[in-house]
Amino acid sequence: MALLQISEPGLSAAPHQHRLAVGIDLGTTNSLVATVRSGISTVLNDEQGCALLPSVVHYAADGEVLVGQAAQEEQSAYPHNTIVSVKRFMGRGLKDVGDVSNLPYRFVETSSSGSGQAPGMLQLRTAAGVKSPVEVSAEILRVLRVRAEQALGGELVGAVITVPAYFDDAQRQATKDAAKLAGLNVLRLLNEPTAAAIAYGLDNASEGVYAVYDLGGGTFDISILRLSKGVFEVLATNGDSALGGDDFDHRIYCWLLEKNGLSALPAPDIRSLLTHARAAKEQLTDHLETRATAVLSSGEVIDNVLTRAEFHEMSQNLVQRTLQALRRALRDAKLTAQDVKGVVMVGGATRMPHIQQAVGDFFGQAPLNNLDPDKVVALGAAIQANVLAGNRGGDDWLLLDVIPLSLGIETMGGLVEKIVPRNSTIPSARAQEFTTYKDGQTAMSIHVVQGERELVSDCRSLAKFELRGIPPMVAGAARIRVTFQVDADGLLSVSAREMSSGTEASIVVKPSYGLSDDEIARMLQDSAQYARDDMQARALREQQTEAAQLLEAVDNALQQDGEALLDAAAQARIRTSMEALRAVIGGSDHQAIKRAVEALNQATTEFAQKRMDQSVKHALTGHKLSDLES
Amino acid sequence: MNMLSADFQQDFFRLFDLPSRFRLDSASLEKSYLALQAQVHPDKFAHLPEADRRLSMQWTTRVNEGYQTLRDPLNRARYLLTLQGVDTQEESNTAMPHEFLMQQMEWREALEEAVQAKDIDALEKLEQRVQHEVRFLQQQLAVDLDDSHDYAAASGIVRKLKFLEKLAEEIGSAFDELDS
Numbered sequence: 001m002a003l004l005q006i007s008e009p010g011l012s013a014a015p016h017q018h019r020l021a022v023g024i025d026l027g028t029t030n031s032l033v034a035t036v037r038s039g040i041s042t043v044l045n046d047e048q049g050c051a052l053l054p055s056v057v058h059y060a061a062d063g064e065v066l067v068g069q070a071a072q073e074e075q076s077a078y079p080h081n082t083i084v085s086v087k088r089f090m091g092r093g094l095k096d097v098g099d100v101s102n103l104p105y106r107f108v109e110t111s112s113s114g115s116g117q118a119p120g121m122l123q124l125r126t127a128a129g130v131k132s133p134v135e136v137s138a139e140i141l142r143v144l145r146v147r148a149e150q151a152l153g154g155e156l157v158g159a160v161i162t163v164p165a166y167f168d169d170a171q172r173q174a175t176k177d178a179a180k181l182a183g184l185n186v187l188r189l190l191n192e193p194t195a196a197a198i199a200y201g202l203d204n205a206s207e208g209v210y211a212v213y214d215l216g217g218g219t220f221d222i223s224i225l226r227l228s229k230g231v232f233e234v235l236a237t238n239g240d241s242a243l244g245g246d247d248f249d250h251r252i253y254c255w256l257l258e259k260n261g262l263s264a265l266p267a268p269d270i271r272s273l274l275t276h277a278r279a280a281k282e283q284l285t286d287h288l289e290t291r292a293t294a295v296l297s298s299g300e301v302i303d304n305v306l307t308r309a310e311f312h313e314m315s316q317n318l319v320q321r322t323l324q325a326l327r328r329a330l331r332d333a334k335l336t337a338q339d340v341k342g343v344v345m346v347g348g349a350t351r352m353p354h355i356q357q358a359v360g361d362f363f364g365q366a367p368l369n370n371l372d373p374d375k376v377v378a379l380g381a382a383i384q385a386n387v388l389a390g391n392r393g394g395d396d397w398l399l400l401d402v403i404p405l406s407l408g409i410e411t412m413g414g415l416v417e418k419i420v421p422r423n424s425t426i427p428s429a430r431a432q433e434f435t436t437y438k439d440g441q442t443a444m445s446i447h448v449v450q451g452e453r454e455l456v457s458d459c460r461s462l463a464k465f466e467l468r469g470i471p472p473m474v475a476g477a478a479r480i481r482v483t484f485q486v487d488a489d490g491l492l493s494v495s496a497r498e499m500s501s502g503t504e505a506s507i508v509v510k511p512s513y514g515l516s517d518d519e520i521a522r523m524l525q526d527s528a529q530y531a532r533d534d535m536q537a538r539a540l541r542e543q544q545t546e547a548a549q550l551l552e553a554v555d556n557a558l559q560q561d562g563e564a565l566l567d568a569a570a571q572a573r574i575r576t577s578m579e580a581l582r583a584v585i586g587g588s589d590h591q592a593i594k595r596a597v598e599a600l601n602q603a604t605t606e607f608a609q610k611r612m613d614q615s616v617k618h619a620l621t622g623h624k625l626s627d628l629e630s
Numbered sequence: 631m632n633m634l635s636a637d638f639q640q641d642f643f644r645l646f647d648l649p650s651r652f653r654l655d656s657a658s659l660e661k662s663y664l665a666l667q668a669q670v671h672p673d674k675f676a677h678l679p680e681a682d683r684r685l686s687m688q689w690t691t692r693v694n695e696g697y698q699t700l701r702d703p704l705n706r707a708r709y710l711l712t713l714q715g716v717d718t719q720e721e722s723n724t725a726m727p728h729e730f731l732m733q734q735m736e737w738r739e740a741l742e743e744a745v746q747a748k749d750i751d752a753l754e755k756l757e758q759r760v761q762h763e764v765r766f767l768q769q770q771l772a773v774d775l776d777d778s779h780d781y782a783a784a785s786g787i788v789r790k791l792k793f794l795e796k797l798a799e800e801i802g803s804a805f806d807e808l809d810s
Binding site: 188428619 | 635637638645646647662664665666667668669670671672673676677678679680681682685686687689690691694695697698802805806809810
């Protein structure tokens with residue numbers, strides 16, 4: 001096994017082998033996978049030479065699962081069992097979806113897997129049983145993983161998965177869960193406009209303030225970034241995670257219903273008319289008018305001519321909604337349209353002429369369309385995946401991203417106290433103190449919400465948990481410190497601590513809309529893939545790979561800084577742990593490897609801290625030197 | 631959580647290698663910020679063991695917190711006062727000079743009127759007046775904190791600026807409201 005060729009201590013580690021990593025754009029309409037090969041970011045095609053995998057999953061009664069084009073072909077015949085645009089359901093409850101009567105699915109409302117108080121993520125009843133949007137998305141991701149592994153000839157070290165910048169915590173968590181379920185190691189969740197900015201900025205060596213206008217199939221993002229030498233800094237982001245090309249289709253669909261006096265259609269007809277509506281929209285990008293013709297299951301014939309002008313009028317308020325978000329983002333960035341040097345267009349829906357027109361008018365300049373709006377996100381994600389996997393020096397550029405929506409907790413009277421404001425650079429942590437409002441109160445319920453509104457009922461409920469064991473005191477005497485930590489994926493964990501007694505409660509925010517680890521484990525068991533892959537063997541391989549990487553990292557660290565930062569005894573302790581790990585790494589006992597990895601991690605904690613302290617000092621010394629030089 | 635080093639816990643001015651005072655060279659702050667980020671950011675550690683990744687997240691969080699604290703004048707003033715052991719009494723001391731309160735009331739009325747009349751121009755004018763007052767108070771803060779070391783006076787200005795920050799936020803939401 002090539003991965004296990006480990007150099008002797010003291011000798012230089014084997015030259016870094018190229019670690020296989022990909023960027024995946026998990027889109028509402030289409031999904032793509034890309035990787036960096038010979039220094040160039042490339043989209044990986046399927047066997048037929050197609051880059052775009054339609055984000056459609058079909059569940060057949062015999063248990064077969066079709067994904068992509070093959071699934072798309074089944075959608076009119078089997079609308080209940082063919083899920084399109086599943087991204088719109090990620091981390092969402094039924095009431096978030098709005099008008100379900102125009103969607104050809106059998107929805108199942110589920111209660112939260114956690115506290116049971118907030119509604120859980122919606123589910124879909126199919127021929128293959130009830131499916132969560134996470135499972136449906138995992139099918140798409142699995143196809144892309146297999147495509148990449150076949151194209152690259154090996155297992156992937158990890159993947160960067162893109163998400164709309166305006167995705168909230170529940171939607172991000174659902175995406176990460178889907179990737180795990182698909183057998184992917186998530187190196188990072190990366191915001192789609194930021195991914196596009198990387199692809200664009202590196203290609204064009206851009207400097208200055210740029211706006212990325214990203215209108216996908218189901219989501220809209222606007223990000224304002226400052227690009228300077230080697231730094232991509234997101235200044236503000238805004239958007240609407242339920243606004244996209246699908247909504248433009250829907251306007252045409254409703255127009256068709258109205259024109260023909262139709263209502264309450266059977267599911268196959270809904271699907272068929274939606275498909276025609278999309279085709280009409282795409283036609284109107286290059287033509288001034290188009291004809292929609294269809295035969296309904298009743299035999300009724302639909303035949304209507306739609307002009308571009310009519311279409312633009314019926315969808316103008318959708319365009320206006322994107323401009324509102326744009327103005328809010330600029331306001332948050334404390335900038336005006338004149339400060340923006342260029343506007344990068346991303347997402348297939350930006351091909352619509354009235355979008356191009358409106359954005360051009362808003363900024364007083366023609367938008368930039370020189371990268372394929374369907375591929376630019378995947379290309380940028382692949383570039384970042386290559387860096388995160390450790391294939392480059394890692395000091396090439398710096399990406400500073402933000403959280404899109406404020407995080408807070410419920411206080412008295414159903415009001416929200418914001419703790420982490422929107423557009424905070426991540427990772428970020430904030431703490432706030434609260435107190436009890438009754439004498440002798442020994443428990444406190446903590447309700448975590450996300451959004452900008454003042455009322456809890458207008459924000460997204462993320463989780464509820466309880467801090468128990470507060471020592472009885474008079475009202476207002478307890479000091480409860482609630483700490484929010486947002487990681488580099490934009491995911492939140494919350495801990496609460498009563499300061500005088502030290503009572504502590506902490507959670508990774510998952511319960512209401514997320515899946516518990518048990519549920520993920522069950523889904524893994526259930527998935528047909530489980531039987532095919534030998535999971536046991538896979539777990540061992542993963543453990544061995546992790547161990548090999550750890551040994552390599554520690555070895556390099558010791559060579560660089562061992563003598564300078566550690567005394568002989570401390571170095572010897574680390575080497576002993578390394579030897580212990582080397583003794584078990586080739587074996588088949590994955591628990592033993594895991595224990596040895598943990599022991600080595602433990603043994604190197606102090607060393608890691610010293611190295612970090614040293615590099616922080618070095619950062620500022622280096623910059624003082626460069627000041628002198630300039 | 632693992633124990634963090636003394637370097638981690640040093641104050642933000644030391645962390646960013648800047649003099650501990652209110653008047654601040656924002657270019658130096660940004661330069662230090664980017665230099666630190668380049669060393670500690672999670673993207674540099676994604677391929678390394680879990681322990682390193684955790685340390686990187688803690689450090690980056692700290693660096694971000696420091697940058698937010700020092701970049702924003704009101705937060706910077708609060709932080710300097712905390713380092714001096716001074717309580718700004720933002721929750722407990724609600725006594726405000728009469729003329730300040732009168733002006734607040736006048737501005738809040740102007741805000742309401744502008745919203746009701748959907749008058750963007752009036753809203754912009756109000757925003758400018760508030761910003762002007764904020765800048766004036768910040769200059770006073772610099773004198774109180776850096777020159778005369780009058781921390782009681784500085785705390786008074788911090789309390790005023792907190793009022794104005796809230797007002798500025800409400801003006802911002804009013805712009806959004808008029809836009810939709």
